[in-house]
Amino acid sequence: MAELEKSVANLGVGCFAKIKIFLLALTCAYLAKGLSGAYMNSMLTQIERQFSLPTSTVGVISGSFEMGNLLLIIFVSYFGRKIHRPIMIGVGCAIMGLGCFLISLPHFLMGRYEYETTISPASNLSSNSFLCMENRTQTLKPTQDPAECVKEIKSLTWICVMVGNFIRGIGETPIMPLGISYIEDFAKSESSPLYIGILETGKIIGPLTGFLLGSFCARIYVDTGSVNTDDLTITPTDTRWVGAWWIGFLICAGMNILTSIPFFFFPKTLPKEGLEENEDGTKTDNEDKYKEEFKEEKHGITKDFLLFMKRLSCNPIYMLFMLISVLQVSALTEGVTFLPKYLEQQYGKSTADVVFLTGLYNLPPICIGYLVGGFIMKKFKITVKKAAYIAFCLSLADYLLLFCYFLMTCDNFPVAGLTTSYEGVQQPLDVENEGLTDCNTRCSCLTKTWDPVCGDNGLAYMSACLAGCEKSVGTGINMVFHNCSCIRSSGNSSAVLGLCDKGRECANRLQYYLITTLINSFIYSLSALPGYMVLLRCIKSEEKSIGIGLHTFCIRLFAGIPSPIFSGAMIDRTCLHWETLKCGGPGVCRMYDINSFRRVYLGLHAALRGSSYLPAFFILILLRKLQLPGDVASSETEPAKMKLTEKESKCLDVHRIPELDNGGEVKTKL
Numbered sequence: 001m002a003e004l005e006k007s008v009a010n011l012g013v014g015c016f017a018k019i020k021i022f023l024l025a026l027t028c029a030y031l032a033k034g035l036s037g038a039y040m041n042s043m044l045t046q047i048e049r050q051f052s053l054p055t056s057t058v059g060v061i062s063g064s065f066e067m068g069n070l071l072l073i074i075f076v077s078y079f080g081r082k083i084h085r086p087i088m089i090g091v092g093c094a095i096m097g098l099g100c101f102l103i104s105l106p107h108f109l110m111g112r113y114e115y116e117t118t119i120s121p122a123s124n125l126s127s128n129s130f131l132c133m134e135n136r137t138q139t140l141k142p143t144q145d146p147a148e149c150v151k152e153i154k155s156l157t158w159i160c161v162m163v164g165n166f167i168r169g170i171g172e173t174p175i176m177p178l179g180i181s182y183i184e185d186f187a188k189s190e191s192s193p194l195y196i197g198i199l200e201t202g203k204i205i206g207p208l209t210g211f212l213l214g215s216f217c218a219r220i221y222v223d224t225g226s227v228n229t230d231d232l233t234i235t236p237t238d239t240r241w242v243g244a245w246w247i248g249f250l251i252c253a254g255m256n257i258l259t260s261i262p263f264f265f266f267p268k269t270l271p272k273e274g275l276e277e278n279e280d281g282t283k284t285d286n287e288d289k290y291k292e293e294f295k296e297e298k299h300g301i302t303k304d305f306l307l308f309m310k311r312l313s314c315n316p317i318y319m320l321f322m323l324i325s326v327l328q329v330s331a332l333t334e335g336v337t338f339l340p341k342y343l344e345q346q347y348g349k350s351t352a353d354v355v356f357l358t359g360l361y362n363l364p365p366i367c368i369g370y371l372v373g374g375f376i377m378k379k380f381k382i383t384v385k386k387a388a389y390i391a392f393c394l395s396l397a398d399y400l401l402l403f404c405y406f407l408m409t410c411d412n413f414p415v416a417g418l419t420t421s422y423e424g425v426q427q428p429l430d431v432e433n434e435g436l437t438d439c440n441t442r443c444s445c446l447t448k449t450w451d452p453v454c455g456d457n458g459l460a461y462m463s464a465c466l467a468g469c470e471k472s473v474g475t476g477i478n479m480v481f482h483n484c485s486c487i488r489s490s491g492n493s494s495a496v497l498g499l500c501d502k503g504r505e506c507a508n509r510l511q512y513y514l515i516t517t518l519i520n521s522f523i524y525s526l527s528a529l530p531g532y533m534v535l536l537r538c539i540k541s542e543e544k545s546i547g548i549g550l551h552t553f554c555i556r557l558f559a560g561i562p563s564p565i566f567s568g569a570m571i572d573r574t575c576l577h578w579e580t581l582k583c584g585g586p587g588v589c590r591m592y593d594i595n596s597f598r599r600v601y602l603g604l605h606a607a608l609r610g611s612s613y614l615p616a617f618f619i620l621i622l623l624r625k626l627q628l629p630g631d632v633a634s635s636e637t638e639p640a641k642m643k644l645t646e647k648e649s650k651c652l653d654v655h656r657i658p659e660l661d662n663g664g665e666v667k668t669k670l
Helices: 002-015 019-042 044-050 055-079 085-104 121-126 146-153 158-172 175-186 192-218 245-265 285-296 301-313 316-347 351-379 384-407 504-537 541-560 562-572 594-611 613-625 650-655
Strands: 453-455 471-473 480-482 495-497 575-580 586-592 641-644 666-669
Touching: 019 044, 019 055, 019 085, 019 158, 019 175, 019 192, 019 245, 019 316, 019 351, 044 055, 044 158, 044 245, 044 316, 055 158, 055 175, 055 316, 055 541, 055 562, 085 158, 085 175, 085 245, 175 192, 175 541, 192 245, 192 351, 192 504, 301 316, 301 541, 316 351, 316 504, 316 541, 316 562, 316 594, 316 613, 351 504, 384 504, 384 594, 384 613, 504 541, 541 562, 562 594, 586 594, 594 613
Parallel strands: none
Antiparallel strands: 453 495, 471 480, 480 495, 575 586, 641 666
16 A cells, blocks of 8 residues: 555656646746736726826836846846756745735725716716806816825825735746746757747737736726716726726736646756666666756855856857847837837727737737747757847848838827817917817816817817806716807717717728737747847856846846836826826826827837847857857757857856867857
8 A cells, every 4th residue: 555655656746757747837837927917017007097197107017027026036047046946936926926916905905996077976967067057156176175185195005006016026036047947957959949939838828818808807897896887977998997907916816826836846856858767777877967967056056156147247149138138128118018008099999909909919929920930940950040140130020010100190189179279270289278268268167177078070178068068968978968169060069978089090000000010929929039049059058047047137127127117207298188186286197199109109119129239230240250060050959069269358268168179269168
C-alpha cells in the first residue's frame, strides 16, 4: 500500500516535471494577467468619470502599475533564478488577484454615482425647472452647501484604485522574466521561439477576453440594482455614462488566484528537453553537465550581480535594444491607454462599442501573427542577423502605415456656443463663449452645466434651457423638448436628449480606421517575435534572467510611468468643456477639440516610434560587423559565438572568453 501511494505521488510530481505542462500553466498566467491589464485599460474612462478626474490623473493611475513593478523587477529577475521560480510566479499571480480586488473596493465604500444634469427624477416627472422660463424666481445653480463641498473635496477613494493597480504591478513582476528564463533554461533552443510565440498568444487571448468583458460591463450602469434605470437621462453613448467597472475586477481577481495554484506544484529545476534517460536509468553526460552548470550559478549571488550588470551595460546590442524598447513602448502605452477616449471623441461611439471593436480588430491578428512568427522562426531556423532585418523591415512598414490614420478623421460635434455659433456657423475654438445669445438670455440658464440635447436642425446645445426649450414630453431617456426658441428649423423646433449623431460618413471612416488597424496589428506581431529573439540571443544564458529583468525595469521606468502622465496632460490641454463640480470647480472633461486631440494623440505616437529606428539602424550595422561562424542559426543548443576585433569597445573585456582564434580575434558569446 505504501508503495502504491509513493508511485501515485511520483506520478503527480512527474506530471508537473515537464516543460510543456509548465508552458500550459504559464500561458494561463499570461492570459489572466492580460485579462486584468486589458480590462483596466478599457475601464480607465469609466474610472475617470466615476471620480471626476482629469486625464493626467488617469495617467498616474495607469502608471501606478509600472511603479509597483519597478519595486521588485531587478531583485526578482536576478535572485528569482537562484530560488524557486515557479513558486514565485504563483505568489505573483495571487498578489495580482488581491490588487484587482482592491481596485473594485471603492464601489462598495462610496455612495451612488451622481452625474452632472439639470434634470432630477423629481423635476423629470413633476416640474419643468430645467426648461427656459421667464421671470424665474431662482436661477439654477450648482449645490453650494459647504458640508457637501468639503465631502466632495475629501472624496479620494480613487486612491484605492491606484493602490490596487500598484499591487497588481508588484504581482506581475515575476511572471514574465522568471517564466521566460525557466523555459529558455529547460526547453530546446529551436523550440523556444515557438514556445514564446505560444506565450505571446496567451498574452493576446487574455486582453481579447478583457476587452470583451469590458464591453459587457460598460453597457451596465454602475449602480445597477440600486437605482431605477428608467429615471436615467443618459445612455451609454453619453460622456457622463459610467458602466459597472467594478464587476470585471472581481472576475479578474478570481481568475488570477485560480491560475496561481498549479505553480506551487512545479519543481525548482526540470530535465533539459530532449535529453532522455539511458536504458540503464542513468542520465546522459550532457544533462549532468547542464545540471552542474546550473548548480554553479547558485554561488556568489551578490558578486555575480554586479558582474552581470557590468556585462550587460557594456553590451552595445543589448543597450541599443533597450533604447528601442523604451521608445516603442512609450508610443504603445500612450496609444493603448487613451485609445478608447480617442475613438469615443473622434467617431462618437460609446465606450462599450469602442472597447469591443478595439479587441475584435486588434487582438486576433496579433495572435495569429505571433503564432506565424514563431512557426517561421522554428521552421526556417532564422539566424540572429536575419531576425534583426526581418523585425526592422516589418516594423518600418507598420510605422509608415500609421500615417493613414491622419486621413480617417471626423469633425467636432456641432455644439452651439462651443464649436459653432447658434446660427450653425463654425467658430474659433479658442474664443471663450458662455453659451448665451438673444434667444436664451431671458431663460436664466446655467451656462456651464453639461446636459446636451440635439435639435431637429442637426445642432446640439449644452442644455435644453440654453436651446430655449419651454416644454417637455416623456420621461427618462425618451424625453422630447418642444418650443425651443434657439432651434431655427423647418420642423417644430424640438430636441431630444444627447449629442447629435456624426453621420454615415463618419461611420464609414471608422470602418477604414479599423481595417487599417487590423493590418497594422498583424504586421506588428510578425515583427515583435524576431525582434525579441535578438534580445534573447545577444546575452549569455546565465545573464538571461537579469537581462530580461533589467530590460523590463527600464521599460517600466522610462516608458510605462511617464508616457501616460505626460500624454494625459497634453490631452487635457485640448479640452473644450469641463464638468462643473458641486463646489464650482472643474472635474472631468466632457468634450475635446477633436482636431487638437488627434494631433496630440497620433503625433506623439508617430514621433516616439519614428525616433526608435535610428538605434535600430545601428544594431543592423553592428550585426553586419559581427561574424557568425557558419552563419549559425538560432536553433543551436548554445548561443552562437561571435567574433569581435580587438578594436571593439574596451568595456567588452569583462565578458570576453580567453580563447584566441588563429586570426588573433577574441570570441564572445552573443
